[in-house]
Amino acid sequence: MSIRLNSVPADEAFIASLEHIPYMAAFDFGRYLIAATTMFVVGWLLKKTIWGYRQIQPRLADSSDYRREFFASLRTCAVFVVAGVGISFGIRTGFLQEVQISLGLWRDVATFAAIIVAHDAYFYWTHRAMHHPRLFKRFHRLHHRSVTPTPFAAYAFDVPEAIVMVAFMPLWLFFVPTAATVISGFLAFMIIRNVMGHAGLELHARWWLNTPLTSWINTTTHHDLHHCGGFNRNYGLYFTWWDRMMGTEHEDYGKEFASNVARPKKAAGGPTSVRVSATA
Ligand SMILES: [Zn+2]
Numbered sequence: 001m002s003i004r005l006n007s008v009p010a011d012e013a014f015i016a017s018l019e020h021i022p023y024m025a026a027f028d029f030g031r032y033l034i035a036a037t038t039m040f041v042v043g044w045l046l047k048k049t050i051w052g053y054r055q056i057q058p059r060l061a062d063s064s065d066y067r068r069e070f071f072a073s074l075r076t077c078a079v080f081v082v083a084g085v086g087i088s089f090g091i092r093t094g095f096l097q098e099v100q101i102s103l104g105l106w107r108d109v110a111t112f113a114a115i116i117v118a119h120d121a122y123f124y125w126t127h128r129a130m131h132h133p134r135l136f137k138r139f140h141r142l143h144h145r146s147v148t149p150t151p152f153a154a155y156a157f158d159v160p161e162a163i164v165m166v167a168f169m170p171l172w173l174f175f176v177p178t179a180a181t182v183i184s185g186f187l188a189f190m191i192i193r194n195v196m197g198h199a200g201l202e203l204h205a206r207w208w209l210n211t212p213l214t215s216w217i218n219t220t221t222h223h224d225l226h227h228c229g230g231f232n233r234n235y236g237l238y239f240t241w242w243d244r245m246m247g248t249e250h251e252d253y254g255k256e257f258a259s260n261v262a263r264p265k266k267a268a269g270g271p272t273s274v275r276v277s278a279t280a
């Protein structure tokens with residue numbers, strides 16, 4: 001079933017896109033609220049029960065951190081909804097690629113893998129660019145106010161960064177026909193990995209970095225280091241390969257990960273062994 005209506009005049013396509021705002025708002029706000037809240041609750045339960053030793057930083061986020069992350073993320077969701085109107089309009093008028101429910105199982109699987117790999121590259125390079133001193137303050141400073149990130153930091157972006165983040169979708173759809181199920185799956189995958197990266201406790205198995213089967217997949221420690229003590233390293237979102245190729249992986253990543261999954265982890269209340277400072 002195609003949702004593109006190429007023959008629809010621009011004004012009708014625009015009105016039809018506006019009519020989809022409630023659905024897009026439910027999806028954009030809903031996935032953030034569900035993923036961040038679920039990760040927060042799961043992380044809190046794990047910390048209180050079997051995985052207290054896996055808490056990455058001795059410091060806890062305070063209420064002002066939660067408030068800032070939450071409201072900035074809601075604003076990002078609003079930016080996503082506005083962008084969604086533009087994307088819907090682009091699809092309906094034929095400027096962007098046709099979107100169907102499915103393009104066939106194997107093609108959908110291949111497209112899903114490709115969009116994850118492409119988005120990882122897009123994220124690495126735009127993220128790294130936003131760390132340039134000329135761009136950092138306007139684009140990325142807000143996200144780094146979370147020195148001890150929580151799952152609610154997932155979309156804690158200033159408006160320019162939110163626009164950079166959402167720009168991936170129309171860019172992709174300009175070139176690649178993609179099934180609606182793949183887009184939904186990709187957005188779900190993105191928010192799940194995003195909240196895991198900001199979870200505050202290491203969620204991955206103790207052997208994660210010891211096997212080539214998983215060592216190229218980011219852990220929570222990887223992104224946590226980017227927020228605390230590794231400001232100019234560990235830019236990647238899903239995979240470690242761009243950081244490794246470009247020499248931006250934190251030199252103590254392996255040691256930090258091992259420390260975070262070791263049982264018992266730290267002397268009471270003491271800082272982690274190699275975390276040097278909270279750089280923001
Ligand atoms: Zn950053």
Ligand SMILES: [Zn+2]
Pocket residue numbers: 143149153198223227
């Ligand atoms: Zn982050």
